[in-house]
Amino acid sequence: MFAVFKREVQSYFYSPIAYVLTGLFVLVVSIFFFLSNIGSQSADFNPTLSTISFILIFIVPILTMRIIAEDRKNGTEVLLITSPSTLSGIVVGKYLAMLFVFLVMTCLTFVYPIILFIFGNPPLAPLIGSYVGLILFAAALISIGVFASSLTENQVISVFISFVIMLIIWIIEPIGNAVGGWAAVVLNWFSLSSRYNDFTTGILNVGSIIYFISFIAVFLFLTIRVIEKRRWSQG
């Protein structure tokens, strides 16, 4: 697991995509920081983070597109699967590598809250809550991305699939509300963003944390099943 983690992180920072994507991410965060903090003279970073969580729907699919698809395409999947390492270890290693890369990107955005703390007096608890929420939210999206990447050897298709899944999860809450009744309850249960909103108020809800962790576990489990199934049906 650790070998795969190390390789993926290293490979990521060797490739230009990492820098382009990180640059893009920081640029977008900066723009929103300028608009909603500097522009409106507010020291509250939470609205900016909420916007970032939406941007992730575009960033994460690109981040995770190659993680498994590329191994299939280049034939390195054979090496991984015929090694004595377990498949779950390999998938978790790859997942954690993507999460690590995202955490590095997130750390770069810490500069803005720091600026706010120097020149203003923003509330601390909601900020921490928001960051924890953002990271959990991203962690869930990354598990979707890893899953999508296992479905195909074409990276463009992988981006498309994960984008569609994320979009559905994003709009599931409004749909549920529109439908109303018991459907709203069921659909809301699948809504990642409503869970995320809990965190922005500074509440670290254990239930929500467990929800995110199980969400990730389900998608990683599905990823493992997809790879296993391919071994049975194809060559």
Next chain:
Amino acid sequence: MIEIQNLTKSYGQIKAVDDISFKVEKGEILGFLGPNGAGKSTTMNIITGFISSTAGTVKVDGYDIMENPREVKKRIGYLPEQPPLYMDMTVLEYLNFVYELKLVDKKQRRTQISDIMELTKIAHVKDRLIKNLSKGYKQRVGLAQSLVGSPDVLILDEPTVGLDPKQIIEIRKLIKALGKEHTIILSSHILPEVSAVCEKVIIINKGKIAAIDTPENLSKGFDSASKLSATIAGPTNSVQSHIQEIYGVKYVDVISEKEKDLASYVIEADKSLDIRRPLFFAMAKAGYPIIELKPMDMTLEDIFLQITTEEKEAE
């Protein structure tokens, strides 16, 4: 060491591997021979646990690949048809990664990897990115990868494909040397390669085993008749009729006439009879000197063609 029983892999209606059984003893080098698409790679992919079989069992060192994949995988080094290389890593980084992936004892990492690089002659390119290496070097890195963790069994799928003749000879030598310590299964569609390296050959066609034997026995014993080629001085008609009279001769024909009253013949006789002596006396009696006489063993090439075309005709 490796025991394969009734192995079958089907894709829908098509059977890529059809009821194959064979055994490989410890220290043996087994050649897997067959035309493209015969099921060589599929069989290898099943043995290494990359894909599953539809039916049948694979056992390595007594461990079943389905029940105990981890123990089997620990004992196998695999070089697939397309070497599984990460293009964005240097050779050394890559081998270190494979070392960790194969869960080998960390203490010997440095010495083992430098030994392997020495053996496969890639030590001088160890800091280069794999994507910048030539095809031959990539193949060697692939081979080096399979040696990591010194597995008992090496499975090499077309290890010399895409190499230049000099590299081919080097790789063959290396495989022969490795055969002293490892059990090797090697696939190829190039016959001289298999006869040069392997102690035992399996010819596989359309997913079925067509023949298993040593390269020598295969060339000797495959055809039911024994064939001779003879150059004899004398009028061709008369020589032919004299030969025909010898007991056991089934067939005589002129291959080429070199000059007047000197021609090469091909003579086929029953396998159980050696007609060289009767032929000599018959020709001596008739006064036709034999200039040259040699048995025509079938080359692996002939056998291969015969087996693969026979099956086509049967359809």
